[in-house]
Amino acid sequence: MLQLSQTQTREALPFKPLVEALRTMFREGCEMPVRHHHTMEVPDKDDATLLLMPAWQSGAYFGVKLASVFPSNAVQGIPAVSATYLLSDGRNGAPLALVDGGELTARRTAAASALAADYLARKNAKILCMVGTGRLSANLIEAHCTVRQIETVYLWGRNFEKAQACAADLSTKLGLNIIAEQSLEIAVGKSDIISVATLSNDPLVQGQWLPEGCHLDLVGGFTPLMREADETAVSRSRVFVDTKAGAMKEAGDITTPLANGTLKPEDVQADLYELTRGENAGRTSTSEITFFKSVGAALEDLAGAVLAYETAKATLLVD
The missing domain is CATH 3.30.1780.10 (ornithine cyclodeaminase, domain 1)
Structure with missing residues (x-):
C-alpha cells in the first residue's frame, strides 16, 4: 500500500x-x-x-x-x-x-472553486481578491490561476501584518503580483473574483460592495452557523452551489437566506453536477454577479x- x-x-x-x-x-x-x-x-x-x-x-x-x-x-x-x-x-x-x-482536502477544495469559476467567472477576469490568510488561501490563488489569467491578487486578513507577510511569501512562491489590502471593501470593489476562505460566523463580505460582473466564491463556512457573505450578496446574485444536497442543508450562507426568505430553493440555479453536464449554462452575461457556495463533498x-x-x-x- x-x-x-x-x-x-x-x-x-x-x-x-x-x-x-x-x-x-x-x-x-x-x-x-x-x-x-x-x-x-x-x-x-x-x-x-x-x-x-x-x-x-x-x-x-x-x-x-x-x-x-x-x-x-x-x-x-x-x-x-x-x-x-x-x-x-x-x-x-x-x-x-x-x-x-x-x-x-485543501487542494480538492480549491480545485472545486476553480472548476466552478470556469463556468461562472467572466472569461476576462484578471483581478482576484483572496479573503483569508490560512492554508487554503495559497491553494485557492493557484487554482483560480489555472482557469483564468489572473494578473493581480489582493489579499485581506484580519491581521494586516500577517496578510503583508503572506502576500510577500506567496508573491515569491507563485510568481504573482500579490498585494496585502487593509480595507476589505476596497479589495472586493476592484476585483473580478472574490474568494473567501475563513471560519467566520458573521458575514464578512457585504453585498453592496460587489462590483458588476464579479464572481463570489465562498469556501470556508461548512455549518449552518457559519457565514461569509450577507443577504444583500445573495439577493444581488445568481446563486450556485457545489452540491444541492450538501450546501442547501449545511451552509449558513445558503440555509440562513432560505430560512428568512431572501432565497427560495428554486433560486439556486445549479450545482456542479448540472454545470459539468451542460444542464445549466452558468454565467449568461458579463454584467451579472455570480455566487458560488461550497461545503465539500466526498x-x-x-x-x-x-x-x-x-x-x-x-x-x-x-x-
Whole structure:
C-alpha cells in the first residue's frame, strides 16, 4: 500500500489535472452517502467538528476520509483541519493508498472553486481578491490561476501584518503580483473574483460592495452557523452551489437566506453536477454577479485520491 506524505500528495495533485479529475467525476457521478458530521466539545476552546466522508464507484475505487476541524488551533498557529484518506480497490477491497487528508482536502477544495469559476467567472477576469490568510488561501490563488489569467491578487486578513507577510511569501512562491489590502471593501470593489476562505460566523463580505460582473466564491463556512457573505450578496446574485444536497442543508450562507426568505430553493440555479453536464449554462452575461457556495463533498475527495494514487503509482512504478 502506498503512503503519501503531505509533500508527496501535493506533488501528485497538480491543479490543472485535478480540476479536470473533478470535472470528470461530477459528470460521471459516484455513490456518496450523507457524511457523518459530529460536534465535539474541547475544554476551554471552541467546539471541534468530526467528519467521516465515504464514496465509491462500483468496481473501481472506494475510499473514506476521516477529518477534524479545530477552529481554536489558529490561535496556536497550527492548522485547523487534520485529515487522513484511505483509498481501496473497488473490486476486492484491498487498501491501495493512505493519502495525507489535509493536503488532499485543501487542494480538492480549491480545485472545486476553480472548476466552478470556469463556468461562472467572466472569461476576462484578471483581478482576484483572496479573503483569508490560512492554508487554503495559497491553494485557492493557484487554482483560480489555472482557469483564468489572473494578473493581480489582493489579499485581506484580519491581521494586516500577517496578510503583508503572506502576500510577500506567496508573491515569491507563485510568481504573482500579490498585494496585502487593509480595507476589505476596497479589495472586493476592484476585483473580478472574490474568494473567501475563513471560519467566520458573521458575514464578512457585504453585498453592496460587489462590483458588476464579479464572481463570489465562498469556501470556508461548512455549518449552518457559519457565514461569509450577507443577504444583500445573495439577493444581488445568481446563486450556485457545489452540491444541492450538501450546501442547501449545511451552509449558513445558503440555509440562513432560505430560512428568512431572501432565497427560495428554486433560486439556486445549479450545482456542479448540472454545470459539468451542460444542464445549466452558468454565467449568461458579463454584467451579472455570480455566487458560488461550497461545503465539500466526498466525491471530490475520491477524485483527488484516485488521481494522487494513479500519479504516484506511475511515478514510482508500484504494482
